[in-house]
Amino acid sequence: MLELLTAIVDDHPIVIEGLKTLLANEENLRITEGFCTGADLLAYMSAQPLDLILLDVTLPDISGIELCKKIKEISVSTRILILSNHTERSIIMQSIQNGASGYLLKNSSIDELRHCIAEAVIGNICYSKEVMEIISRPDRNEMQGAPRLTRREKEILGLIAAGKTSQVIGQELFLSPLTVDTHRKNLIQKFGVKNVAELVMAAAQQQLLSGSAKWINQ
Incomplete structure (x- = not known):
C-alpha cells in the first residue's frame, strides 16, 4: 500500500504533535512535517509535493480557507481536509x-478522520457527522444572514468600525497586530465581503455595531 505524504498545519504546536501521535500507526500515512503558518507550508511544497494536508482554518498569517486556493495552485492533486473548531x-x-476535500471538527473521532481521509483519496468530498448536521440544518442566525461572532470578534469589529488600525486595536486589547489582522480576515470571511468597508457596512445593516457604526452615516 502506498503511503500518503501528509502534513499537518495548525497554529498550535500541541495540536500538531497530538495528531502526529494519533496517526503514527496508520499504515497508509507518512507524516512528513508540521507547520504553524501557511508561508512555511507553501515554502515546503515548492520543493516537496504532498498527497494530503490536514489544515486548520485559523492561522497567524493567512486564513486556512484562502490557503486552500494557494495549495491547489501549487498542486492540484493534493487533498486537503479541514480540521477546525469553526462551525459556521x-x-x-x-x-x-x-x-x-472535506471538513471535520476537532472533536471528531479517529474513525471519522480515517473515513474522510479514505474518501478524499478517491476524490470524494467528506464531512464528519456533526458537520453534516450543520450543513443540512443551518442555524437561525445564518439563515437570517447574521454570522455567529465570538466575544473577541465583536470587540474587534466595533473597533474596526470606529476606524482604528490593527496597531491601535492591538494596544487596546493587548494583542499583537498580526493577531488582530487574523481576526480581521476571519470577520471578512464570515460576512462574505471583500474588504473592511464592506464588512462595516454589512455589520451595520445587520445592527451588530450599535453605537459604534454612527460614523458611517456622518
Missing part, C-alpha cells in the same frame, strides 16, 4: 469551494 456553515462551504 459559510466557512464550511467556502472551504470546499476553495478546494478542500
